[in-house]
Every structure is written in C-alpha cells, then in structure tokens.
C-alpha cells in the first residue's frame with residue numbers, strides 16, 4: 016500500500032457563494048491547473064490546524080469558521096492523495112496570492128472540471144449541490160394540494176427535490192413532474208425524477224434519481240451528460256457501482272431507525288463515515304434524520320441530509 020498523502024484544501028466562499036481558486040505553478044504536480052488553496056498536512060497536525068496554516072501561508076487569511084465538505088481519495092499513479100476539503104465561510108483578512116499565484120472567484124456552476132486536477136471533480140459537484148435534499152415521500156393523493164405543499168417547501172428554501180411517487184401511473188407521474196419542474200424553475204431549485212429513465216425520457220427535469228435495484232442492473236450512466244444522476248445505496252458494493260457508472264452523487268441509508276423501514280437495522284454514523292470515505296462522491300445521509308442532524312452529517316463525511324418527514328412542510 017503506497018503512502019497516502021493527506022492534503023488539506025479550503026473551499027472559501029464569499030457572500031454570493033463564489034469560491035476562491037488559485038492557479039498551481041507550472042512546474043509542480045498538476046501544474047498550470049486551478050486548485051482549491053491548501054497543501055500537505057504535517058505530521059502530528061490536526062486537519063483544522065493544517066488548513067489554517069496552509070491558508071495563512073498561501074493567502075494571508077485567518078480561518079474563523081469551517082466545516083468538512085468532502086474527502087476524496089485519488090490515485091494519480093505516481094502518488095495517492097487524500098484531498099480533505101473544508102468549506103470556509105468566515106475568515107479574517109483579504110486573500111491575496113502570497114506565493115505569486117493568480118487567484119479568481121468562481122461560482123461553482125462556472126467551474127470547468129477540465130481546468131482542475133482530476134481529483135477535484137467530486138469537489139466541484141459537491142459545491143454545486145446543496146446540503147439538503149427534500150424527498151417527496153408521501154403519495155400525492157391530490158396533485159394540487161401536493162404541488163401547493165411543494166411550493167411552500169421551495170419558498171422556505173428547498174433547493175434540491177427528489178420527486179418520489181411510486182404509486183402514480185406513468186402518465187400521472189409525468190404530469191406531476193411537469194408541474195413540479197415549473198415550480199422548481201421559478202425558485203432556481205433542481206428537480207430529480209425518481210422513475211424509470213425510459214418513462215420520463217422527454218420530461219423536463221434537472222436530473223434522475225435511481226433506486227438501488229436499477230443501479231445494480233445498469234451497465235452505463237443513464238440520462239444526459241449535462242444532468243445530475245444519483246442513486247440510493249445501502250452498502251459499499253452499491254456505492255462502488257455508483258462510482259463506476261460515473262454518477263454524480265449517492266444517498267446512503269438508513270443512518271438511524273426509520274418508521275418506514277422498522278425491520279432494517281440502522282448503520283449509525285461511524286459505519287456511515289467508514290463507507291463514505293471509500294467513495295469519491297458527495298453522499299447524502301438518509302434515514303430518520305432532520306435538519307438537527309446536519310452538523311453530525313458534515314462531521315461524518317456527508318454532503319448533507321436527505322429526508323422525507325424531516326423536510327416536508329406540514330399540510
């Protein structure tokens with residue numbers, strides 16, 4: 016097993032959500048590419064201390080508040096790195112390139128993955144995804160009441176919605192999805208359709224969500240290359256399949272006991288963290304969680320939480 020080089024990097028956000036990137040010098044590893052500022056952790060140093068030291072050395076800023084964003088293992092052939100990225104939302108000082116490196120502020124949507132090292136792809140996806148995914152788990156017995164409820168969730172900040180309505184006929188699902196996509200477009204939220212990709216081929220959407228059975232039967236990534244595609248996973252084999260298919264994100268469940276699956280034993284946060292660490296993907300924690308669990312989720316390597324009961328507004 017080659018030595019793993021632990022690299023700390025900061026995703027430093029400004030008030031409008033743009034992220035600071037720096038250009039790596041031409042002569043170093045991955046030279047000439049844009050990076051998230053940071054560098055190697057020193058022996059005996061905690062991740063937070065290493066991040067603070069690197070950002071002070073490279074940018075002249077003092078980190079005040081940060082939290083884990085994503086950990087990416089990547090094998091470059093000549094070296095294996097663990098890129099441990101923390102999101103920095105508060106700092107003192109004005110960032111400037113203390114080593115002469117050019118800097119820029121980019122919205123995550125503007126980042127061209129080809130201009131960054133290969134290890135950075137999941138970081139860019141992670142920056143484009145919000146910390147909460149709303150799953151519309153209760154069956155829409157009355158579409159207008161369901162859409163009004165979705166509208167309230169969007170008004171109160173939902174940014175990513177998975178439309179899950181397995182009891183509906185294909186035709187009713189398509190109609191509901193069209194109306195839901197209109198609502199999401201009005202607030203800039205993204206709509207993921209949890210349905211057989213063939214049934215929703217021409218339905219407007221921002222992505223597809225696959226269940227674990229469909230995930231394990233597919234041989235290639237479905238959908239358009241420009242849309243988000245993710246899957247529900249319950250074990251490391253399914254997570255590995257999501258990576259092999261080139262999906263953008265995964266859900267891993269159940270983290271805690273849930274009323275909907277009382278027979279399934281929960282993973283708990285430590286197993287969740289150990290499994291998530293193996294996959295270079297943003298992974299949402301699911302199962303018995305609410306926004307009160309968000310900090311635990313971040314500390315255990317999650318992109319955030321996905322929830323039905325915990326996020327659907329009251330009727």
Ligand SMILES: Nc1nc2c([nH]c(=O)n2[C@H]2C[C@H](O)[C@@H](COP(=O)(O)OP(=O)(O)OP(=O)(O)O)O2)c(=O)[nH]1
Nearest residue numbers: 022024044045050051052053054055096132134135
């Ligand atoms: N900081 C940073 N490093 C990255 C990113 N993506 C990526 O593959 N890397 C790789 C490139 C390098 O192999 C390694 C970072 O090492 P580095 O050379 O910048 O570390 P350092 O600042 O401690 O410098 P030194 O000790 O080598 O002088 O991580 C990224 O977004 N940010």
